[in-house]
Amino acid sequence: MTVLALRDVSRSFGPIEVLHGVDIALRPGRVHALIGENGAGKSTTMKIMTGYQPPSSGQVLLDGQPVSFANMGAAEDQGISMIHQEFNLAEQLTVEQNIFLGRELKRGPFLDKTAMRARTRELLDRLECRVSPDRVVSTLSNSDKQMVEIAKALLRETRVLVMDEPTAVLTRAETAILLRQVRALREAGTAVLFTSHKLDEVEEIADDLTIMRDGRVVWTGEASLMNQHAMANAMVGREMSDLFPAKVSAPGEVALEVANLSVPGFSRDVGFTLCRGEVLGVAGLIGSGRTETFEGLCGLRPATGEVRVFGQPARIDHPWQAQALGLCYLTEDRKTRGLLLGKGLRENLTLQALSRFDRGLLDTGAEERALDQAIADFDIRGHRDALVGNLSGGNQQKLLFAKTMLADPQIIVIDEPTRGIDIGTKQQMYVLIRRLAAEGRAIVVISSEMQEVIGLADRILVMRHGRITGELGADATEDAIVKLAMGVATEREPA
Amino acid sequence: MTDAAAPAAPRRIRMTVIGPILALVLLVIAGALMNPNFLGWDNVTNVLARSAFIGIIAVGMTFVITAGGLDLSVGSMAAFIAGLMILVMNSLVPSMGVGVPVILVGMAVALLAGLAAGMLNGILITRLGIEAFIVTLGSMGIYRSLVTWLADGGTLSLDFGLRSLYQPVYYGGIFGITWPIIVFAVVVVIGEIVMRSTAFGRYCAAIGSNEQVAKYSSVRVDRVRLMTYAALGLLVGIATIMYVPRLGSASSATGMLWELEAIAAVIIGGTVLKGGFGRVWGTVIGVLILTLIGNLLNLTDFVSPYLNGAIQGAIIVLAVVLQREGKAR
Ligand SMILES: Nc1ncnc2c1ncn2[C@@H]1O[C@H](COP(=O)(O)OP(=O)(O)OP(=O)(O)O)[C@@H](O)[C@H]1O
Ligand SMILES: [Mg+2]
Numbered sequence: 163m164t165v166l167a168l169r170d171v172s173r174s175f176g177p178i179e180v181l182h183g184v185d186i187a188l189r190p191g192r193v194h195a196l197i198g199e200n201g202a203g204k205s206t207t208m209k210i211m212t213g214y215q216p217p218s219s220g221q222v223l224l225d226g227q228p229v230s231f232a233n234m235g236a237a238e239d240q241g242i243s244m245i246h247q248e249f250n251l252a253e254q255l256t257v258e259q260n261i262f263l264g265r266e267l268k269r270g271p272f273l274d275k276t277a278m279r280a281r282t283r284e285l286l287d288r289l290e291c292r293v294s295p296d297r298v299v300s301t302l303s304n305s306d307k308q309m310v311e312i313a314k315a316l317l318r319e320t321r322v323l324v325m326d327e328p329t330a331v332l333t334r335a336e337t338a339i340l341l342r343q344v345r346a347l348r349e350a351g352t353a354v355l356f357t358s359h360k361l362d363e364v365e366e367i368a369d370d371l372t373i374m375r376d377g378r379v380v381w382t383g384e385a386s387l388m389n390q391h392a393m394a395n396a397m398v399g400r401e402m403s404d405l406f407p408a409k410v411s412a413p414g415e416v417a418l419e420v421a422n423l424s425v426p427g428f429s430r431d432v433g434f435t436l437c438r439g440e441v442l443g444v445a446g447l448i449g450s451g452r453t454e455t456f457e458g459l460c461g462l463r464p465a466t467g468e469v470r471v472f473g474q475p476a477r478i479d480h481p482w483q484a485q486a487l488g489l490c491y492l493t494e495d496r497k498t499r500g501l502l503l504g505k506g507l508r509e510n511l512t513l514q515a516l517s518r519f520d521r522g523l524l525d526t527g528a529e530e531r532a533l534d535q536a537i538a539d540f541d542i543r544g545h546r547d548a549l550v551g552n553l554s555g556g557n558q559q560k561l562l563f564a565k566t567m568l569a570d571p572q573i574i575v576i577d578e579p580t581r582g583i584d585i586g587t588k589q590q591m592y593v594l595i596r597r598l599a600a601e602g603r604a605i606v607v608i609s610s611e612m613q614e615v616i617g618l619a620d621r622i623l624v625m626r627h628g629r630i631t632g633e634l635g636a637d638a639t640e641d642a643i644v645k646l647a648m649g650v651a652t653e654r655e656p657a
Numbered sequence: 658m659t660d661a662a663a664p665a666a667p668r669r670i671r672m673t674v675i676g677p678i679l680a681l682v683l684l685v686i687a688g689a690l691m692n693p694n695f696l697g698w699d700n701v702t703n704v705l706a707r708s709a710f711i712g713i714i715a716v717g718m719t720f721v722i723t724a725g726g727l728d729l730s731v732g733s734m735a736a737f738i739a740g741l742m743i744l745v746m747n748s749l750v751p752s753m754g755v756g757v758p759v760i761l762v763g764m765a766v767a768l769l770a771g772l773a774a775g776m777l778n779g780i781l782i783t784r785l786g787i788e789a790f791i792v793t794l795g796s797m798g799i800y801r802s803l804v805t806w807l808a809d810g811g812t813l814s815l816d817f818g819l820r821s822l823y824q825p826v827y828y829g830g831i832f833g834i835t836w837p838i839i840v841f842a843v844v845v846v847i848g849e850i851v852m853r854s855t856a857f858g859r860y861c862a863a864i865g866s867n868e869q870v871a872k873y874s875s876v877r878v879d880r881v882r883l884m885t886y887a888a889l890g891l892l893v894g895i896a897t898i899m900y901v902p903r904l905g906s907a908s909s910a911t912g913m914l915w916e917l918e919a920i921a922a923v924i925i926g927g928t929v930l931k932g933g934f935g936r937v938w939g940t941v942i943g944v945l946i947l948t949l950i951g952n953l954l955n956l957t958d959f960v961s962p963y964l965n966g967a968i969q970g971a972i973i974v975l976a977v978v979l980q981r982e983g984k985a986r
Pocket of ligand 2: 205
């Protein structure tokens with residue numbers, strides 16, 4: 163009845179136990195969702211099920227028999243595949259080489275390139291992914307990389323497919339494609355386990371549901387017994403109020419004026435103004451040039467245009483110049499641009515504002531106090547002495563936020579503020595962002611989640627193909643944003 | 658990718674800390690057993706003084722490598738600076754006579770030339786964005802050929818009078834500790850402090866572990882990089898100041914393979930070749946290990962001193978293997 167299960171599994175890292183007696187069972191032809199707050203232990207559970215990590219105690223059961231996978235290859239041989247939360251691709255190889263990495267098709271001693279090409283095309287077509295098999299992976303967008311990961315897993319006949327937050331970097335349309343594939347796998351009898359912080363997806367596709375909190379399973383059963391609200395409550399262990407805080411904005415002086423901003427290859431003639439106390443949302447499809455535009459603004463890429471910061475004309479060629487003017491960009495890509503994964507929390511937290519701790523020698527005592535403060539303010543959970551790479555994704559995001567705020571920017575561009583963040587933390591983030599605005603800071607929020615932009619922003623800019631196609635008020639509808647983002651209607655209401 | 662042994666990471670890191678120390682202790686014990694003179698004052702100061710040149714340079718190299726760079730030119734840079742210094746001092750003798758001022762000018766020339774050469778490497782690497790390996794491979798060839806040209810293929814010798822005046826800088830000292838050892842110690846202490854507890858050291862490690870993250874964190878990446886090369890150049894200048902009085906001459910063979918010894922010492926000491934993590938005191942241990950091996954082979958006759966290079970080479974490879982095993986993810 164069950165293909166793969168955990169029985170009373172615990173897992174410790176050093177002295178700290180992060181999973182306490184977890185039971186979970188996957189059944190063939192069923193989609194099982196595993197949800198929980200950041201750091202609840204979802205990824206760890208999945209890694210144990212797929213042989214990436216051994217349990218400290220307890221058993222992994224395959225077809226009812228205890229197994230211990232010597233390594234992940236052993237699990238794969240049993241038809242168990244996992245797509246990780248972090249990308250697991252060889253950046254310098256092509257899409258095709260990645261998909262077949264380690265299981266290249268051969269004809270005699272030679273690689274059978276034609277067959278691999280055909281198979282790659284077929285897989286990508288199934289995923290409606292239009293990248294060429296020859297593209298080098300490092301040049302792909304995050305969502306295309308995710309599609310390559312999925313193609314890689316689909317290549318192999320899988321009895322069990324485990325996906326750790328597969329939709330975190332996908333757009334709505336891409337998510338729909340992925341969910342179609344998941345349904346097809348379910349039809350074919352595959353057991354699917356996935357996590358997501360987007361509860362609407364969970365409600366839509368899950369047959370079974372397991373909810374974790376602080377390393378324990380707190381609820382498990384038929385997904386149809388739960389609605390989104392009940393799931394959220396069970397995850398955070400309290401009654402959840404409204405996700406978005408009230409918008410009480412009283413725009414102050416003009417903080418940022420941008421005109422004719424162009425980032426070669428990505429955007430053209432972008433212009434807007436932003437006041438203190440305001441949250442400006444930037445919506446658009448992935449690939450519409452939002453990130454690049456604002457990276458250009460903050461000196462992270464070559465850009466041209468006129469920029470005034472608090473009324474003064476500013477020339478920003480480097481990020482440190484932007485920061486000196488009080489302008490900071492918080493990256494969407496915490497793993498490769500945001501945090502030093504191999505270093506500790508303290509080093510990461512203070513990197514952007516290190517001069518504040520510089521008294522000739524660094525004042526590590528003050529740094530430690532700043533870390534205490536950040537852990538308290540941003541509710542960062544995880545071992546204080548851990549390497550940042552070992553923090554759960556959501557806690558990394560909180561640390562990244564704390565790190566940027568330590569530089570005390572007055573104008574903050576936040577790119578995808580809640581990617582991979584649980585619903586309870588999301589709510590905290592939204593409150594935080596509104597509070598920063600209420601303190602008189604000027605905030606730009608770039609987000610692919612339309613609900614987020616609508617719920618958070620006072621004004622919304624919509625971008626398409628590197629240009630602003632419209633500006634909407636706080637009462638914008640999802641429909642209006644989609645139209646502008648897709649280019650169905652082109653209007654620009656007076657601000 | 659996380660593997661089964663991930664939780665053991667802290668203990669493994671400690672292994673890479675202990676590894677080089679352990680190797681050094683073993684070498685010292687082996688030396689003491691093989692030759693009673695080994696731990697004698699003369700031999701110890703001799704080993705330390707020999708370590709000083711490479712050591713001073715290797716401290717600078719630690720910063721360059723920690724920040725994700727590399728400098729292959731330090732050996733020939735030292736030769737070139739030595740040649741330049743000797744030429745300048747010799748040419749000043751007729752006008753200024755034989756005296757301390759001439760030597761001071763020579764020292765200033767060495768420091769400035771080192772700084773300039775380091776900056777040049779750094780500017781080419783950061784401003785033009787050329788690979789450090791390529792740039793410094795080029796400058797290595799250039800300086801080597803320049804010193805050969807200055808010496809006209811032979812040897813540049815310091816004026817005889819100056820030589821005896823300058824000699825105490827290598828042979829003299831206080832309390833029986835010679836100047837090269839003192840300067841080496843000072844450089845090490847400063848280097849350790851800078852690496853461990855200044856913003857500059859922190860920035861070097863940040864840039865070496867992920868340049869993108871450093872850039873997005875408003876770190877002035879190019880300037881920090883440039884400063885590592887400039888500092889290394891300056892230290893090469895200092896090492897040369899200590900080295901010239903030893904022989905009083907420079908030729909195309911001066912400083913041969915110093916770059917490799919310096920890099921090897923850095924790696925043996927536990928600094929990560931890819932950058933991101935550096936340890937100055939580890940570098941010191943690396944230098945001592947390399948010098949001790951040579952010293953031991955000379956003092957004993959189990960193994961031919963001609964095999965020195967082979968043993969050193971084996972140790973370098975071993976150090977990197979250990980480092981890979983102990984790498985924290
Ligand atoms: N290799 C490790 N070493 C030390 N602690 C670890 C390691 N891996 C995970 N942890 C800790 O285990 C806990 C559970 O982490 P896990 O990644 O499973 O959470 P998660 O539920 O997947 O969270 P998220 O939604 O943020 O991805 C966290 O507190 C994390 O810091
Ligand atoms: Mg996770």
